[in-house]
Amino acid sequence: MPKLTIDGQAIEVPAGTTILQACLQRGREIPHYCYHEGLSIAGNCRICLIEVEKQPKLVIGCYTPVAEGMVVHTDSDKVKQARAAVMEFLLINHPLDCPICDQAGECRLQEYAVEYGDGTSRYTEPKLALSKAIDIGPHVTLDQERCIQCSRCIRFCDEITKTGELGFFQRGERSQIGIFPGKRLDNPYSGNVVDLCPVGALTLNEFRFKTRVWYLANTATICAGCARGCNVVVGVGKQQTLMTTRGQLDDRVKRIVPRVNEEVNGWWICDEGRLSYEHEQKAPRLEAARVAGKETAYDDAVKAAATKLAAAAKAGALGVIVSPRLVSEDVFAWKSVVSALGGGAFGVRSLLRGEDDTLLIRADKGANAQGAAWILGAGATERAVREAVAQGRVKTLLILGDPTAPSSRPPPGAAPRSSTAGRSPLPPPRAPPSRSRARRGPKPTGRTSTSRDGRSASVAATCRREKRAPAGASRRTSPRLLVLRRPAGRPPRRYSRPSAGRSRSSKGSRSRRWGCSASRRPSRRECRAWTGWESRSRS
Amino acid sequence: MERILTRNVDKENAQHLAVYESVGGYQALRKALSSMTPDALTDEVKKSGLRGRGGAGFSAGLKWSFMPKEVDPKRPHYFLINADESEPGTFKDRLLMEKDPHLVLEGSLLGAFAIRASVIYIYIRGEFVHAARVLDRAIAEAYAKGYAGKNILGSAWSCDVYVHRGAGAYICGEETALMSSLEGDRGYPRLKPPFPAQSGVWGCPTTINNVETVANVPFIVERGADWFLSVGKAPKNTGPKLYCLSGHVKRPGVYEAPMGLPLHELIYELGGGMLHDDRPLKAVIPGGSSVPVLRADECEVDLDFDSLAAKGTMLGSAGLMVMDSSTCMVAAMARIAHFYHHESCGQCTPCREGCGWLERVLQRIEGGRGMPQDLDLLLSVSNNIIGNTICALGDAAAMPAISFVTKFRDEFQHHVDAKACLTGTVALQGVR
Numbered sequence: 016m017p018k019l020t021i022d023g024q025a026i027e028v029p030a031g032t033t034i035l036q037a038c039l040q041r042g043r044e045i046p047h048y049c050y051h052e053g054l055s056i057a058g059n060c061r062i063c064l065i066e067v068e069k070q071p072k073l074v075i076g077c078y079t080p081v082a083e084g085m086v087v088h089t090d091s092d093k094v095k096q097a098r099a100a101v102m103e104f105l106l107i108n109h110p111l112d113c114p115i116c117d118q119a120g121e122c123r124l125q126e127y128a129v130e131y132g133d134g135t136s137r138y139t140e141p142k143l144a145l146s147k148a149i150d151i152g153p154h155v156t157l158d159q160e161r162c163i164q165c166s167r168c169i170r171f172c173d174e175i176t177k178t179g180e181l182g183f184f185q186r187g188e189r190s191q192i193g194i195f196p197g198k199r200l201d202n203p204y205s206g207n208v209v210d211l212c213p214v215g216a217l218t219l220n221e222f223r224f225k226t227r228v229w230y231l232a233n234t235a236t237i238c239a240g241c242a243r244g245c246n247v248v249v250g251v252g253k254q255q256t257l258m259t260t261r262g263q264l265d266d267r268v269k270r271i272v273p274r275v276n277e278e279v280n281g282w283w284i285c286d287e288g289r290l291s292y293e294h295e296q297k298a299p300r301l302e303a304a305r306v307a308g309k310e311t312a313y314d315d316a317v318k319a320a321a322t323k324l325a326a327a328a329k330a331g332a333l334g335v336i337v338s339p340r341l342v343s344e345d346v347f348a349w350k351s352v353v354s355a356l357g358g359g360a361f362g363v364r365s366l367l368r369g370e371d372d373t374l375l376i377r378a379d380k381g382a383n384a385q386g387a388a389w390i391l392g393a394g395a396t397e398r399a400v401r402e403a404v405a406q407g408r409v410k411t412l413l414i415l416g417d418p419t420a421p422s423s424r425p426p427p428g429a430a431p432r433s434s435t436a437g438r439s440p441l442p443p444p445r446a447p448p449s450r451s452r453a454r455r456g457p458k459p460t461g462r463t464s465t466s467r468d469g470r471s472a473s474v475a476a477t478c479r480r481e482k483r484a485p486a487g488a489s490r491r492t493s494p495r496l497l498v499l500r501r502p503a504g505r506p507p508r509r510y511s512r513p514s515a516g517r518s519r520s521s522k523g524s525r526s527r528r529w530g531c532s533a534s535r536r537p538s539r540r541e542c543r544a545w546t547g548w549e550s551r552s553r554s
Numbered sequence: 555m556e557r558i559l560t561r562n563v564d565k566e567n568a569q570h571l572a573v574y575e576s577v578g579g580y581q582a583l584r585k586a587l588s589s590m591t592p593d594a595l596t597d598e599v600k601k602s603g604l605r606g607r608g609g610a611g612f613s614a615g616l617k618w619s620f621m622p623k624e625v626d627p628k629r630p631h632y633f634l635i636n637a638d639e640s641e642p643g644t645f646k647d648r649l650l651m652e653k654d655p656h657l658v659l660e661g662s663l664l665g666a667f668a669i670r671a672s673v674i675y676i677y678i679r680g681e682f683v684h685a686a687r688v689l690d691r692a693i694a695e696a697y698a699k700g701y702a703g704k705n706i707l708g709s710a711w712s713c714d715v716y717v718h719r720g721a722g723a724y725i726c727g728e729e730t731a732l733m734s735s736l737e738g739d740r741g742y743p744r745l746k747p748p749f750p751a752q753s754g755v756w757g758c759p760t761t762i763n764n765v766e767t768v769a770n771v772p773f774i775v776e777r778g779a780d781w782f783l784s785v786g787k788a789p790k791n792t793g794p795k796l797y798c799l800s801g802h803v804k805r806p807g808v809y810e811a812p813m814g815l816p817l818h819e820l821i822y823e824l825g826g827g828m829l830h831d832d833r834p835l836k837a838v839i840p841g842g843s844s845v846p847v848l849r850a851d852e853c854e855v856d857l858d859f860d861s862l863a864a865k866g867t868m869l870g871s872a873g874l875m876v877m878d879s880s881t882c883m884v885a886a887m888a889r890i891a892h893f894y895h896h897e898s899c900g901q902c903t904p905c906r907e908g909c910g911w912l913e914r915v916l917q918r919i920e921g922g923r924g925m926p927q928d929l930d931l932l933l934s935v936s937n938n939i940i941g942n943t944i945c946a947l948g949d950a951a952a953m954p955a956i957s958f959v960t961k962f963r964d965e966f967q968h969h970v971d972a973k974a975c976l977t978g979t980v981a982l983q984g985v986r
Contacts, residue, residue: 061902101904
């Protein structure tokens with residue numbers, strides 16, 4: 016392992032590591048635009064220029080491998096001058112539209128301009144005018160003026176998806192990123208170019224102008240869209256006490272971005288997972304417990320369900336179909352509950368759609384199918400339960416979790432299916448939820464119904480996982496379980512802790528006023544590490 | 555002196571194989587294939603002191619010696635001929651290719667033999683339509699006579715030759731951009747290392763030489779390295795050299811002379827003197843537009859790599875542009891900046907943004923809209939480009955800018971202060 020000195024500090028890193036990687040791994044910030052851990056090295060932004068002793072010129076940290084005895088200066092006057100120069104060059108033709116740019120707040124150009132720029136511009140000529148808001152795909156909009164030509168998006172489409180939709184056009188300062196004629200940026204991972212873009216040149220149609228990023232409360236979680244289990248960060252537009260803007264800060268999910276986990280998803284997520292919150296938010300949901308289609312008091316509905324379940328279990332005619340999207344703890348809890356009642360035939364639903372692709376997408380849409388199979392046994396299939404129903408061995412069927420996620424759910428952006436197969440089994444909501452109601456957080460919803468043919472009574476308790484809440488929280492408290500065990504008279508526990516900031520006046524701290532408590536709000540550095548902007552330190 | 559490289563250019567039908575063979579053509583190739591090993595050939599060229607004629611002046615033999623000594627069958631060696639002659643003021647390679655294509659071809663084959671290449675690509679500038687046709691015809695003749703193709707001249711060595719026409723980009727004369735372009739990609743220079751000898755075109759070991767460089771090789775093989783050392787200024791500036799003379803001289807053109815020809819001799823003897831007798835010499839750009847300019851008082855210099863380097867400039871591609879006293883240096887520099895602004899590939903930031911900025915400031919000064927801080931701004935922007943780019947194009951734009959502004963600062967200052975040109979002393983267009 017070569018030993019070298021970076022800014023007076025002697026370090027030892029594996030051969031082949033670049034100077035930039037060595038610095039980032041040790042928490043030393045070297046500015047970089049075009050460098051990305053998951054992509055090839057382009058070396059074109061030139062902001063990571065650093066000084067290596069005995070080299071006549073500055074070298075780029077992202078491309079220069081460490082060498083034995085190397086002495087590196089990342090903060091010398093020469094380096095500072097070069098960084099300021101590159102910043103100035105990048106900004107001379109960059110439009111001053113930060114106030115309306117979605118990237119503002121998490122823009123590398125802004126950050127480095129503050130940290131390394133001069134603060135003033137010596138450029139007096141008119142800036143180049145290029146095309147803005149070009150529709151290049153179903154999810155992505157391109158602004159050529161903002162582009163700094165780091166080529167990350169091009170490299171992503173060439174190297175990761177291997178679809179090659181994007182390319183450079185023209186030459187010199189007129190060179191611009193664009194889409195090849197007759198093509199659309201519509202590969203299943205197109206949204207990643209938006210995360211990759213260090214500036215606001217590529218924006219996600221679904222997030223564009225929805226909110227400012229500093230209003231987002233970011234929570235690390237796992238995507239439940241398929242068996243891949245991509246690590247993601249969910250950004251929720253938190254309600255603001257003092258905000259006058261309506262609509263953008265409604266406690267709803269505003270975006271989902273990937274969180275780095277090289278062993279699962281790398282730096283990427285698929286568009287379907289990225290936009291999965293849209294489906295969850297648009298889907299009709301039960302506002303109250305129902306028994307036989309009739310709205311019923313919650314306690315009564317639970318009692319009705321409990322009675323039916325107990326009776327069915329006692330008679331040995333209970334079947335349970337478990338969603339493969341339930342977390343293992345929930346599956347285990349249900350198994351315990353049912354066996355305590357007298358046992359029943361368990362089966363895990365199979366959510367298969369499409370095929371595995373070479374990157375992330377899995378045909379198995381049940382995020383936890385494997386976990387459920389481990390708990391319930393490999394023989395516990397939906398088919399076996401269905402057969403038992405057909406043979407009359409099961410007279411009462413309990414369906415758990417995610418009935419709105421049929422295996423035939425169309426991907427986001429696809430035309431709605433005309434067949435009834437994809438239709439949600441839930442009735443449409445009767446009235447939109449009131450604001451105060453929605454704010455209280457998710458409710459365990461349930462439906463108890465008896466089939467008209469009288470052959471078998473079925474109880475469908477639908478407990479929809481609230482996507483707004485972090486996965487960690489859902490594991491902490493499982494509402495359906497609590498409901499069943501709850502001693503009579505106590506109100507159901509809330510899913511998430513009520514935020515102190517919401518009910519308080521503006522006297523609260525700044526972060527509280529922004530609707531997220533200081534303890535839950537991840538630091539900027541943490542967020543950046545999640546999204547891959549910063550390498551996590553490796554030992 | 556004896557004309558060496560240009561010995562055939564005046565002959566009728568010089569581009570035909572029969573004429574070339576009549577003066578001993580392809581004897582060097584025959585000699586090398588029959589009596590020399592590739593390493594011996596490389597050593598001979600190294601000994602001759604032949605330096606690359608494309609601009610950088612790197613030892614050709616040394617460059618060849620970087621190639622692997624064994625050929626991996628999965629990674630064939632490639633020999634590229636850089637015929638993308640685009641440097642403003644340079645037109646020597648075109649002459650060789652149009653008038654004596656077999657010389658270029660024989661030199662290329664010798665180089666390919668030395669580096670154990672099995673394919674030669676001659677990457678020719680897109681505008682050189684005629685030269686490309688001439689070369690194609692010459693290659694067909696060479697194939698027919700067994701000088702190229704399978705088992706050349708009965709030896710075990712086979713080599714194919716192709717002409718690849720560029721599409722009109724100056725940057726494709728940069729060796730790694732040329733390789734990108736040859737592979738079918740955008741002509742973007744590549745990061746180095748790896749150098750071409752390790753991983754060049756299609757990731758294979760590659761050597762790339764200028765047309766004029768390889769044209770010297772047959773003579774080195776035929777007459778020996780010692781003869782080559784006797785021409786020019788031994789030990790480091792040897793051999794014959796083609797000088798491209800243009801600008802305010804009576805007889806512009808390509809002149810062949812031993813390396814180290816005094817600049818005055820080129821202008822006043824070979825070039826016939828200044829174009830107008832009443833307009834004295836003001837400045838000379840000695841090596842194509844990308845090198846620093848020489849003032850008239852700096853022109854007591856020999857035209858070779860080291861003498862010009864001592865004067866703070868470069869021999870480059872030996873494209874000499876002579877400017878007399880009527881030349882507005884601001885206008886000249888603005889024109890040069892326009893070229894580099896237009897030709898910057900746009901890959902890396904300093905060159906992409908800086909070249910346009912330089913041109914705009916220069917146009918402003920030229921148009922009488924200059925501001926007092928503009929001259930320092932020009933120097934600052936230029937210094938911010940130099941050394942910070944992927945390839946040398948940024949330097950090529952910034953070096954002349956720095957030299958023009960520092961050496962002719964009074965002219966630039968006059969443009970800014972008086973809104974007038976020292977040479978014409980007329981009020982400029984577009985005065986605010």
